[in-house]
Amino acid sequence: xxxxxxxxxxxxxxxxxxxxxxxxxxxxxxxxxxxxxxxxxxxxxxxxxxxxxxxxxxxxxxxxxxxxxxxxxxxxxxxxxxxxxxxxxxxxxxxxxxxxxxxxxxxxxxxxxxxxxxxxxxxxxxxxxxxxxxxxxxxxxxxxxxxxxxxxxxxxxxxxxxxxxxxxxxxxxxxxxxxxxxxxxxxxxxxxxxxxxxxxxxxxx
Amino acid sequence: xxxxxxxxxxxxxxxxxxxxxxxxxxxxxxxxxxxxxxxxxxxxxxxxxxxxxxxxxxxxxxxxxxxxxxxxxxxxxxxxxxxxxxxxxxxxxxxxxxxxxxxxxxxxxxxxxxxxxxxxxxxxxxxxxxxxxxxxxxxxxxxxxxxxxxxxxxxxxxxxxxxxxxxxxxxxxxxxxxxxxxxxxxxxxxxxxxxxxxxxxxxxxxxxxxxxxxxxxxxxxxxxxxxxxxxxxxxxxxxxxxxxxxxxxxxxxxxxxxxxxx
Numbered sequence: 001x002x003x004x005x006x007x008x009x010x011x012x013x014x015x016x017x018x019x020x021x022x023x024x025x026x027x028x029x030x031x032x033x034x035x036x037x038x039x040x041x042x043x044x045x046x047x048x049x050x051x052x053x054x055x056x057x058x059x060x061x062x063x064x065x066x067x068x069x070x071x072x073x074x075x076x077x078x079x080x081x082x083x084x085x086x087x088x089x090x091x092x093x094x095x096x097x098x099x100x101x102x103x104x105x106x107x108x109x110x111x112x113x114x115x116x117x118x119x120x121x122x123x124x125x126x127x128x129x130x131x132x133x134x135x136x137x138x139x140x141x142x143x144x145x146x147x148x149x150x151x152x153x154x155x156x157x158x159x160x161x162x163x164x165x166x167x168x169x170x171x172x173x174x175x176x177x178x179x180x181x182x183x184x185x186x187x188x189x190x191x192x193x194x195x196x197x198x199x200x201x202x203x204x205x
Numbered sequence: 206x207x208x209x210x211x212x213x214x215x216x217x218x219x220x221x222x223x224x225x226x227x228x229x230x231x232x233x234x235x236x237x238x239x240x241x242x243x244x245x246x247x248x249x250x251x252x253x254x255x256x257x258x259x260x261x262x263x264x265x266x267x268x269x270x271x272x273x274x275x276x277x278x279x280x281x282x283x284x285x286x287x288x289x290x291x292x293x294x295x296x297x298x299x300x301x302x303x304x305x306x307x308x309x310x311x312x313x314x315x316x317x318x319x320x321x322x323x324x325x326x327x328x329x330x331x332x333x334x335x336x337x338x339x340x341x342x343x344x345x346x347x348x349x350x351x352x353x354x355x356x357x358x359x360x361x362x363x364x365x366x367x368x369x370x371x372x373x374x375x376x377x378x379x380x381x382x383x384x385x386x387x388x389x390x391x392x393x394x395x396x397x398x399x400x401x402x403x404x405x406x407x408x409x410x411x412x413x414x415x416x417x418x419x420x421x422x423x424x425x426x427x428x429x430x431x432x433x434x435x436x437x438x439x440x441x442x443x444x445x446x447x448x449x450x451x452x453x454x455x456x457x458x459x460x461x462x463x464x465x466x467x
Contacts, residue, residue: 111301116290
């Protein structure tokens, strides 16, 4: 092993983590409110789900490439990478927020309205708590897939563990490939475990 | 008679020439009736006769497309929709208890929304659970899924009573209960009426239940009010729909007679 590889792994793992956390954070901050809005507006639902679905079908390397020439939001670097990752993470968050809230028992919702709860109270005290597990499952999927997709960020100078992988491919160096792939896999496993722990906490309540 | 009708008090609910139409279909057709304070008006009718729609017009879940529905003398269209609903206890067939709330949280919901002190809510919940025949010690901290259907129904009634509303609406509340539980729930209803003396509108398609619980029975047929009468008179009603319902009753009696003689 090359000297300094250990510290480089640590640095790039941290970079990777920041990429993923920022992208998923934005996807949740945007996706959950949009998902809630979609439960209220059927027309919006069609458009937004359509958009998120289309984004999902674009090959990730191509999406990163498309974003480079876009002014303001595009260019080379982590900002563009995060934007592309947000687009991918959005669909599971949107879809699960929508599904979670729509699956709340109609009788429960009806009785909430009949008891004189305001729309805001129904959302905060009934719909969101009952949809929490489904929404969380969406965030879990978004996180795990983003950890994988984020390795491609290195292709447009976004940094992260993908740096090792692209370097490893270019120089046919298995050590470099593994230095990228193993931490990324571990990160995915760890985050999956963390989410399943949180989900168990939720279902115990 | 266990109900003492107050003399010349204003009706708590009044429907004046009310129609409700949706998608070109007339659900209620120029219906007028009043509910006096303290009485239980049973709305009897087949499925699709408009009974549930009528209840929803009273608590402002729906508004009439013609005529006026007045609650405590004010048209439902002029009530603040949230205040109106909190003035009226509503019990539906599926109960609709919140699965993520304990029984105590479910029953204490409306008082809490109305800003009652936690200590006062706790006391109120204890009292109400006792009132509907659920031991507060045993049931307060349980979740709805841990209760039987009948127990859930009792909790639903306690929740409807929580804010001490002057009017209660029951939408086939005991419809899903087995015959024995149903009888127990009806007894509970009668006992509560004796102690609390609240006004109630009670939807059912069971003529026995109607005769047992109603101080008056309103028979709905295709959105029209066909007969409105006290049980004593209702059994003598001669309209076709009333006869059809009363025939069910006689059928049951005959079955019993046969069994006796067998």
